[in-house]
Structures are given as C-alpha cells and as structure tokens.
Amino acid sequence: MSHSSELSCLHQKHYGALKMSENYLKLSELMAYLKLGRSSIYRRIEDGSLPKPIKPGRLSRFKQSEVLEALSRMETRRDN
Template sequence: MIDHMLTRREVESRIGLGRSSIYQRLKDGSFPQPVRYGSRTIRWKESQIIAWLKEQEDASANHVNDRERRNPDTN
C-alpha cells in the first residue's frame, strides 16, 4: 500500500491546528515527524496523521470517562 503524502496545509485542514501549533508539537515530540524532500519541501504520511488523530480522540475519551468516574453526580 502506498501512503498518501500530505502537505502542511492539508495537515492543518485535517487536524484543525495552525502552522505554529504543529511546529510546537513537532518540537516537543508530540506530533509525527514529516518526511523531507529537499531543503524546502516536507510532507506527512497520511497514515501517521490518521493515527495521531485517533490517539487524540482516544485520550480525550479516556479523560472524559475518568472525570465521569470521579464525579458521577455532575452528569
């Protein structure tokens, strides 16, 4: 299977974050690293972006579930 390569703008559109937020997450290691195609061109593997989004969704769902278990009367 060939992985589709996404531009930064395509990644921004899919994940709902801007350039600065993406680069900050790259810097702190919490976002998939891009593939470099020369000094000015980078792309992200679509499969890695999809996996990252899934991780964010799972972490958010776990956070909500943990909060509901701690405070069952707030629902």
C-alpha cells in the same frame, strides 16, 4: 465522516487520480484539515502529538497514516 475519509477527500482534491501506496499531505493541507496554524502544527510535532514530516529536499510532507494514528491516540487519551 471519519478522519481517514476526510483526509482522503482532501488528498483527492489536490492530487486527483494520482495513485500512490501511501498518501502524503502538504503542510498547508494538514493546517486546513486540523484548522491549526503553522506554529501550532510544529509545536505539536515537538511535543510528540503529531508525527514529524518527511523532508524530500526543502519540502515537508506528512504521511497520512501517521497523522491518522496520532489523531486516534489523541481521541483515546481524551476518552480515558
């Protein structure tokens, strides 16, 4: 299963039929998908491996498209 379809399934599980032009992931969803802890996620944000979250108020939301781009870049670096 591709990154995109896995994240879409995860998003649908939590948000059901909610339709948005852009999917956003909660930190807990990103942690579950990547199987990383909070500090590991934020360490990768600081080193530029993962995108910074959008902060609506005190919440953190990650744009699914930016996460997928970051994972794609990591795969490219690994394969070269």
